[in-house]
Amino acid sequence: MKSTMHAVLLTGHGGYEALDYRSDVPVPRPGPGEVLIRVAAAGVNNTDINTRTAWYSRAVTEGSNAGGTAGFKGADDADASWAGVPLSFPRIQGADCCGHVVAVGEGVDAARIGERVIVRNLLRSYVGWRPWECWTFGSECDGAFAQYTVAPARETFAVRCDWTDAELASIPCAYSTAENMLHRAAVGAETVLITGASGGVGSAAVQLAKLRGAKVIAVAGRAKAAEILALGADRVIDRGADLVAELGRDSVDVVLDLVGGPGWPALPEVLRRGGRYAISGAIAGPLTELDLRRLYLKDLTLYGCTFQEDAVFENLISYIEAGAIRPLVARTYPLKDIVQAQEDFLAKAHVGKLVLIPPAD
Template sequence: MSGVVLNGHGGLDKLAYRDDLPVPTPGDNEVVIKVGASAINNTDINTRIGWYSKQVTSQTNNGALDGFDASVDDDASWAGSALSFPLIQGADCCGIIVAVGGNVDESRIGERVIIRSMQQVGDAADHLCRTFGSEVNGGFAEYAKADAVEAFTVKSELTDSELASFPCAYSTAENMIERANVKATDTVMITGASGGVGSAAIQLAKRRGARVIAICSQSKREQVLALGADEVIARDQDVVKVLGEESVDVVIDLVAGGQWGSLLTVLRRGGRYAVAGAIAGPMVELDVRTLYLKDLTFFGCTYQQREVFENLVSYIERGEIKPLVSKQYPLSEIKTAQQAFMAKQYTGKLVLIP
């Protein structure tokens, strides 16, 4: 089969499109999917360049094209351990089940499915997980293998490209919103609001009836408003000056970086802060007095309970959320697609077709 393999941590040169890869064979409790579409996420870039390593302290884009100089191999995965190469990436995957392994009902052959990106490992209490396309091979190929329990049937008239835009970004956003217990009475501020997770978070917060303030580049203002945001603040503006102190109930943060302290300033007393990304840089300065004197609650959001993805599938099937596909690329043009992704000139998702 054809597919893209990652041959190590580094720049775009570490990605290789090949047409001689073996088609995966399902083991017990596994299925093989003929991939209809996959999509690009920050995690694909972060994994390729080794950004998850604690040795890397700068923003993603500093190493997105050429990688980082630091040696990151030992702890450059979500789990903080070394990855095995070559690796087929791709956290997003939509397709049709074409083969099943032992203990899987053959009636599942022909089901149209999406794969849960963040998959539980062990007991829920341990908060351990693995990422499809990181700790195991993912969707950047003609065929992909997955645990049968992680392949969720979706009954929808949406295209494969549209369905492939949901799994990683929307489950990440829904997990953050669920953990922060967003309610209809809340005002929610979302950073990085024009990206995949940010645009998903707008829809999912509005689905709960919350008021949404979105932060993004000024050029994407109208697109973000069209998604449902009630107010848009340009990312180079001072949110404290625009909104005033203690003006929002929840912050959904995907950016971190230099402006991080201002996010806590605009949180009301008793406010909630949820984070699942740090594309502007992972190192921030915290005045601990702000945390405890304002009785703030922080949520780091990686592990997802199964019901998060189950709920996401139900939203899709009921038409309560909509896909936002910005552009499609052939899988063979993944390097071009990743360059477009890193340029941040789009709103929503970039999709790859095998």
């Protein structure tokens, strides 16, 4: 086993200068109940960029892309993680991990060595498996932007499929976020509106909602419509359109929202009476205006979606192994090109996932 590895260290909150690609980072060692994973691929996600830029701080009121290059100078480091507590630096980010188990810690069956695995991105082991508490892999602990990483054995899942490593690395964060929204809102064979449908989470939500028998209306840029229809959407509406004019009031059973921002007030209007709204992102801006009369007079239910019950990730494993879903990988990059990957991610010119590949030993 090597003693050092290539990895990207996040040295603090800020712009791209906070990402330090190094070749002399110590290889971690698995502790009790943990496995050591040789990382084969690591997806790029909003949460990695939002953590770097300090967008989670309540002092930030802009959309997440606004600080993607330089970070948010007015952010408060004390609450700039998604968990609302200060981060420890340096930190190896990377919420998405696909790789192979190469060593195990005390109490873990050595037969697991050699398994191809993905890691649950919202870890419950380190917080005692308590409801509503979790750590994000690559935020509260080191993640997958490295050649090697450690993870709890019980939250590291062997997956048997013919997918590429890059495809498997597309699953943990984006697909669990999408599945969690569908799970929490109990989506079935009904009409679902998905905002931000061309991104990693949005494109996952399109596929997963169709798997549940839903009629899917996707909101995305006009240039991406054909690709989103190919994923299974029944209709694509341009992201600049007037949703009330396009759909009519009280026309949608469920909204899965990843965007927020100034277009938000239209969403309660298109929800039917008794409808459900689930949110797990606000890339267009975290602040909006809500007429509370629309909320209670229409008997709407709102779900904020972060914490995931065990069934969410277990569902994903079953979908993969049954061949029920297939992620869309837009492009892969060497790990050393993480800045280019994040620049492309923020440009939003792609549909699906961008994935980083660490160097071979």
